Amino acid sequence: MRITCAGGGPAGLYFAVLAKLADPAHEVTVLERNPPGVTYGWGVVFWDDLLDDLFAYDPVSARRIWSAACQWDEYEVRATGKEVTHLAGYGFSLGRHKLLGILAERAVELGVDVRYSSDLSDIPPSDLVVACDGAGSRLRNADAEHFGTEVETGANKYIWLGTPHVFRTFTFGFEKTHAGWIWYHAYPFDDETSTFIVECTPAVWSALELDRLDAAAGCARLETIFAAHLGGQRLIDHRADAGGTGWMNFRRVTNQRWDNGNVVLMGDAAHTTHFAIGSGTKLAMQDAMALADSLAAGGPLAPALERYEHRRRAALAPLQRAARASSEWFERMPEYADLPSARFSYALSDRRGEYPSWRYLLHLSTQRAVPRAMLRSALGVRRRSRARRRPAAEPRVPQLTGG
Template identity: 75%
Template sequence: MRITCVGGGPAGLYFAVLAKLTDPTREITVLERDRAGVTYGWGVVFWDDLLDDLFRYDPVSAARIWAAAYKWDEYEVRAAGKPVTHLGGYGFSLGRHKLLEILGERARELGVVVRYEDELTDPSALPPADLIVACDGAGSRLRDRHAEHFGAAVETGRNKYIWLGTPHVFRTFTFGFERTEAGWIWYHAYPFADGASTFIVECTPETWTGLGLGRLDSAAGNARLQEIFKNHLDGRPLDDAGRGWLNFRRVTAERWDHGNVVLMGDAAHTTHFAIGSGTKLAMQDAMALADAVADGFADSAALAAALEQYEHRRKVALAPLQRAAHASSAWFERMPEYAELPAKRFSYALSDRRGEYPAWRYLLHMSTQGTVPRTMLRWTLSARRWHRARRRPARHLSAAVPTG
């Protein structure tokens, strides 16, 4: 069986790994338009549920991801004029370039051909393949070539955002809010390496216009943001890698397959960064597609049935997360409405922006803001993380020792 993955992001590389593990005789090629080591974005975040899946599907790459990941153990909320508050929870973050390095190396170890700087300008020029996986991002050329069939739709979010990096290392996942003369502006930040953090800045279009950010070039815009958030960055710079300001584009597709072409990751769906699940969902797509085609397919009818199974499984799994992401992004669009709440109530509103928490979560939040109860909560969550890690494949625990 010949498989071509168009796009060398986490979805394409991980699917190539799993498909090769299932059947080493498969001829699998990954085509990536950028150079090796080049990627957009800074760090990615994930949680235990993805790690559990990764260890179940390929413990080798999972152990490498775990060992390279930055472990953080709570959320911090800093809002101008309010005391700092904290939210319970823990997670993991990893530089996107490091994740791609791990997955690319694993794919090549298994015999996958990874071709970089392979710009797909004409989808019809793809090499012959039994299965073509379109994992070339939200602006997928393969999807758009058959746009009417796939029924792709794009919904543009209201707020403006910019994906930045900084050498300032945040202690943990941090939300920071500042009031300016033009209105509120805020960031989502998290460490992903010893000397780097992701720093996503977001604001309403009115604030963006009022601050003149649309008129500034990259250097001037970064300098403006550095001044606004100087109390959070300890004088360290910001870098936008030339991407500039964006509006989030929520991509959906009515159908995910067309003949021997199937959509995966952002080519099929995007999920707002406010819930930090884009990489997780892309890699879980790869798992589901690998399962669907595990036994191969004798003809086009068998392939169609396998791809339909994959699509159904993933759409069912995605539905609650997409609802949560929509509620989360809508909360940030209304953020100024919550700005005058007292610190503890404000951070709880931020935490419960999906509107799903039972009453006891509010009581837990209010009672764990002091040093002693907060420390006890962190210890409890740390023990839970370690216990969950202990249940993963024993031979890889040497690479899975928690650091936080």
């Protein structure tokens, strides 16, 4: 089978890996528009469920990802005029550049032809074309009517920055300015750098003149606003070299169907979920697993692509609901600003409104040092127990079929 992945992000590279594991005779090509080592984005986050899947499908790349990732063991919530509070939970983060490097290296080891600085519209003759070229997918947009593409734009403005300040753990920080509230989502992803996503309403964005400042001046303005959180370090907008700034509105992408002949959508080209739940990378790589499994079932290509879409739609539905609820909470954030510290952070945690009442009592108790330490310890035991099972996981290698 001749397979072309249009897009060298996590979805395309990981599917290429699985395709070559299934059958080394497959001719697999990955086309990436950027040069080697160039990517937009800072760190990505993921949790145990993705790691379990990665070890099941390819333990080699899974171990490399696991060993390179940072681990954090709670969420911290800071807000002007409020005590610092904490939320239970743990996860992992990894630089997007590092993740892509690991996946590209693994793909090349297996014989995938990875082509950088490529024109994604110049597709070689292929039995299967995987359109995984992002939320603004050119391949999808070329036939958007067929796919039934719909793009819904969120209200808030946001920008994805980096900083040399290494946060201790995943942190939400809210600052009240003369113009209103502005906040960040931050987490470390290596020993020297953290992701720092800033978000605010359009009114605050304009009142702070962030709509008129260039990249350098905009970062300087934000450094002043968040000075108490950055430890004297700077903020970096890596889109500055391309001109302009990285301020965006989130785009919620959906498609009525995901395939068109031998072309199939994957990752952000097929669906997007708001960054506040941190599931974009996870969903993209699980798309790759599902497509590999669907092809492994054999038979003609069209039913295989339908099986893939059906499976992923079912898995995506609860996360898409969670992402919508999360983004809408942040759009209404000023409504919660006057709550006391513990209630404010609990509202942030329960932004889907699904927690039972006892969770609030647990939240209150774990704002004290001893109960909080006990909960972190219990979660740590669970994490280590789960981790010990992974290296022994048997690879689950799908067998792709086709000419």
